[in-house]
Amino acid sequence: MTDADVIVVGAGPAGLMLAGELGLAGVRALVLERRTQRGEIPKANGLGGQILELLHYRGLLDRFEAACSGPSHPAPQYPFGGVHVDFSSLPHPPLRGLTLPQPELERLLDERARELGAEVRWGQEIIDVAQDDTTVTAQVRGADGSYQLRARYLVGCDGGRSTVRDGAGIAFPGTTHPEVNRLGQLTLHESVTRHDDGDVDVPGLGRVHAGAFVRTDRGVFGFGWLTPEVMLLSTTEDETTDLADDVPMTLTELQDSIRHVLGAEFPLGEPRRLSRYTFQARQAERYRDGRVFLAGDAAHLFPATGVGLNAGLLDTVNLAWKLAADLHGWAPPALLDTYHRERHFAGARTLKHTQAQVALRRGQDPAAEALRDVFLELFADEQPLRRVGALIAGTDIRYPLPNPNGHPLTGAFAPDLTLHVDRGTTSLAELTRTARPVLLDLADRSDLRETARPWRDRIDVHTAKADDRPADALLVRPDAHVAWAATPDEPEATAVRGLRDALTDWFGAPSR
Template sequence: MSEVVIVGAGPTGLWLAGELRLGGARVTVLEAREERDAHSKALTIHPRTLEIFDSRGMAETFLAEGTRIPNGHFGGLPDRMDFAGLDTPYPFTLALPQARTEEILEDRARSLGAVVERGHRVTGIPDASYVVGCDGVRSTIRAAAGIDFAGTGATTWGWLGDVVLDAPPPHGVANLAGPHGGLMIVPLGGGVSRLVGADPATNRPEWPGELTFPEFRATVRRVAGTDFGMRDPVWLSRFGNATRQATTYRAGRVFLAGDAAHQHFPAGGVGMNVGIQDAHNLGWKLAAVITGRAGEELLDTYHEERHPVGAALLRHTRAQTALMTAYTPEGQALRALLSELIATAPDMSRLLAERLSGLDVAYATGRRVRDLRFDDGSRLFERLRTGRHVSTDAGLVRPDGHSA
C-alpha cells in the first residue's frame, strides 16, 4: 500500500510525487482525467521555480524547450519590471505550456518510482497513511476533510482565447490597455497565439456565460481596434477573480497544496509556481517523517510556512486585479502613475519583481539561499539534488572569489 496518496496529477501533485519518492516514501497519484488536459492554463515558470528545478537537476530540461522572457508585468501595466538585476541564475521567466510541464514532471515522478493512475475519480479521503489534495479549487479532498475555503466570490471576469492570427502584432507580442479594457498577446507556437484580458462589460459578479468566438473577436476589436485577423479558435475560456484560501493546510493526515489551498485571479502567472513551491516544502518533510528521519511535529511547519505565502499571494493578485480592471479616468491615471514609477524607480521595480518571482519568500526559520559556489567547482543547487541536507561550512567561495 502507498504511504501517500496524492489526488490530482497537475504540476503540484506531480512535483510532490517526485519529491516523496526522492525521499524514500511510497506514493500513488490518482487523477480523474483519462488523458492530460491539452489546454494549458499556465504558461509562466518563474525564477524561484527554475531554482527549485535546478536543485533537482531538472532546469536544463525546461530551459531547452521554454522561451526566456527577461521582464514581467505587474497588473498589466505597460512598463515592465526588468528581471536582469535579480540575484538568481535565472533572471527571467520561462514560457512553456502547462501540458508540456506536466509531461516532464510526470516522466520524472514515474522514473523515481511513483505510481500515476488516470481515470480514477476520488469521492472521499483515500485509505493511506497520508493524503494530499492537489485537486484544484473544487477540491474533493478539502471538502471531505471539512476544511473551510474562506474568501470572496468573483466580481469581475477575464477571458482568454488560443487562436490563429493572420495579422499578429510585431514580434507576435502585445500589451494593450485603456478604458475599453486590457489585452496581452503571446505566441504559443505552432501558429497559435494566446490573447488574454478583461474589459468593463464583464466587470460584474454574475457569470457572463460561456465565451463564444464572435463575442471574443468583438471584444478584442473593441479593446485593440483590430482582431488581428483571428481565426480557428483552439480554446476559449473565462476566469473570475474569486479569491479564497484554505483556513488550514493540514487536518490530521490530510494536506492541501496548490489550487486546492488557494484560489485567485491569474495575474502575473504565479499560481502554478506557488503550487510547485508548496509541494517542494511539503515533500521532503512528509518523506522524512515516513522514513523515520523526523518526528511528526515537523509536518505542522508546512502550514506555518506556506499559509502566509498563500495569503501574500492573494493580496498581490487582488492588487493586480484592481489595476487591471481600473477602467475609469481615475483608474487610468493610477495605472499611468504606477507604470511610470516602475520605469523610473529601480528599487520599486526590483521589489515587485522579487515578490512576483518568488525570490523574496522567507520563513521564521530562514529564507531562500542563492546558488552558492564551492572551491571544488560545485554549486549549492547541484549539491541539493539528492534531496538531503547539505553543509556549507567548508569550501564555500565568497563573492570576492576567496574561500570562506
C-alpha cells in the first residue's frame, strides 16, 4: 500500500505544476514543502515563452491573465547578454510575456493542483530517499517528528540545492558566476522627468536612455519600463558573497547598489517588487535515477533571466503524462526514459544560449563592446531577430523523435490550428485541454482512423478540416508535441505503418 502515486518534493512553480498535470491525468500526487508557508519574495516577476502557449492549450491562460489584470502581450524588448533585443518592429513578435509575480503564480498553481486532487503539505522536509523495484520510500521530518511515506515514484522539484538530487547521487556540474543581480520595479520619483520616448532626466546624472545598459568599472546598470507607470531598474556587480535566497532585498540595498555602479544617485519611487539573484550554469547529468526524477531548478540552472520558469514548467508537462501512462498500465517499456532524453536535450539548448549571454554580458574591454555592437546590428534584420526570440522563448525546441517520413512537425510543439467541424469551428488547443493524446485527421483518412481504433481507450480521434493544413493527420501527445505526422503524398500503406508504429512506441500495445 502506498501513500500516493507520486511524491512531489517542493511546492514551488515546478512542483505545483507537476501536481496539477498529474491530477489532470488521474494520478494521486502528494506535494511536500520544507517551508511552512508560501513565500512572498518575487523571485520571478512573470512568465514568458512556450509555457504561455501550453497554458492556453490547457485552458488556463485566461485564468492567469485575470490574476494579473491584463493579457499576455508581445515583449517589445528583452535583455540578451547585456543588450536589449527590440522586437517592436515585428508584426508578430516571437516572444510573449505575462507579468505575474511568483507568489501569485504559486497561488494559482496550488489552487489548480488541489482542484485536481493533489494534497500539499507544508513544513515537511525530506531527509532521505530509498527505492526498490516497485516503490520509493521518503523519510520526512515535520513539526511532529519524523515519519515515512511510500509512493510509486518521487520527483525532486526542490530547487538548485536539491536534497533529492544529492540523495540520488546525481552530479550537478557547471559554473557559479561571481556576480549578484538586483532588480527593482518602481514608480517614477517626483524629481525624475520622463520624456515621450521613455528616456528620463535624473537630477545630477542627466539623461538616461530607456532600454540602455550603462557600464562602469564597478558593474552594469539597466533601465527600462515594465509599464508606462512602472520603471524596471537593475544592477549587476561582481560579488562572491553567497546571499540567502530567503532574505528579502530592501529598497536601501538597491539604492546603494545603483549608487555604487553609477557613482551617482538615482532617486527611486515606490517599490512594487524587489528581487536579488545570482547566476549559475548547471545541468544535472541525468534527470532520472530509477523511480526518482528531477525537474525545474533541481535539474538545471541558467545564467540569464526569463528562461528558468519556462524550462522548469515544461519539464513537468513532459514528465506528468509519462508517469501517468506507467501508473495506468499502458506505457511502453522505454517511455519513462524519454523524459531524460527530451528534457535534457531542451535544457542543454537553453544552457547554450544563456552561456552565450554570459560571454556577451561580462566582457568589459573594447573587443566585448564591439561584439555587442555586432549583435545589435544582426538584430536589425528580421530573420536573426526571430531566431533569437525563438531561442529565448524555447519555441525552437524540436525533440529528436523517430521521423521516417521527415515531416517537419514531428517532435515540435503542435500549431494551434483553427479547425472546421460539423458543429462549427474549434481549435487544436481546445482538443488538448484534457491532456489526452489526440489523433487529428485533417484529410478524412478512414484508413488512419481505423488503424487507431485499438488505441481508442487512451487516445481521442477527431476529424476536421483546416485552412492550409500542415499534414493529412497529426498524432499529438498530451504535452502538445507532435509524435507523428502524415505527409499528403505518402503511400497509404506507409502512412498506416508509420501511425501504427508511433501509437505503439508512445501509447503502448493495442487493446484487444
